[in-house]
Amino acid sequence: MDLIQLQAAFTGELAAVNRKLRALVDDRARGMGLTLSRARLLMELAREDGPIQSDLAGLLDIEQPTLVRLLDGLERNGMIERRAVEGDRRARRVFLTESARAQAQDILDFLAELRAGILQGIAPQELEAALDVLRRTSRNIAAGRSAAP
Numbered sequence: 001m002d003l004i005q006l007q008a009a010f011t012g013e014l015a016a017v018n019r020k021l022r023a024l025v026d027d028r029a030r031g032m033g034l035t036l037s038r039a040r041l042l043m044e045l046a047r048e049d050g051p052i053q054s055d056l057a058g059l060l061d062i063e064q065p066t067l068v069r070l071l072d073g074l075e076r077n078g079m080i081e082r083r084a085v086e087g088d089r090r091a092r093r094v095f096l097t098e099s100a101r102a103q104a105q106d107i108l109d110f111l112a113e114l115r116a117g118i119l120q121g122i123a124p125q126e127l128e129a130a131l132d133v134l135r136r137t138s139r140n141i142a143a144g145r146s147a148a149p
Contacts, residue, residue, distance in 0.1 A: 014137075021118075028110050032103060037062075039107050041070055045080065045096045046104035052085060053092045074100070 001009065022036065029039035037060075044051070044059050051059070057067040071094060074080040079100035085091035096104055119127065 014134075024114060025111070029107070032106065034103075037066075037070055038074060041067075041074065042079070042096070042100060042104040043107050043111070045094060046101070046108055050083075050093045050095050053082070053094055056094055079103070 025039065026036040029036050032039070034042070040060055041056070044056060053067060053071070054064060057064050060067065062070075071080060071082065075082065079097055081095050081097060082092040083095065085093055122130075
């Protein structure tokens, strides 16, 4: 395989893996009565409860208005609560409610099982090498290096 074919195969496979992984997580989220976006938000809050709204938007890589709509829906369903940040009346911290905490943990548990299953048989050294390639690819994209030099 020449370099152009290899690059095409790599990026094509990367896109296919991303679609398949999102579909698996989306299917599980729907089974829990959630959208993928809401499930991602709950997962972030399960990992670190109480982030500031604007930081949460950055973690999820979504725009602030999109986050506000997601939070509004979760708040209406009693899954999150927003609290004012002392000293900054515009900022709000976001917390999971107790009723949502178990659901968020179910999602995290599912993801741990999913990762173990899809990465079964891949040696840690191979994962480290693949992770290095993905991180460098991500940095190139972020730096605007998507076009050939």
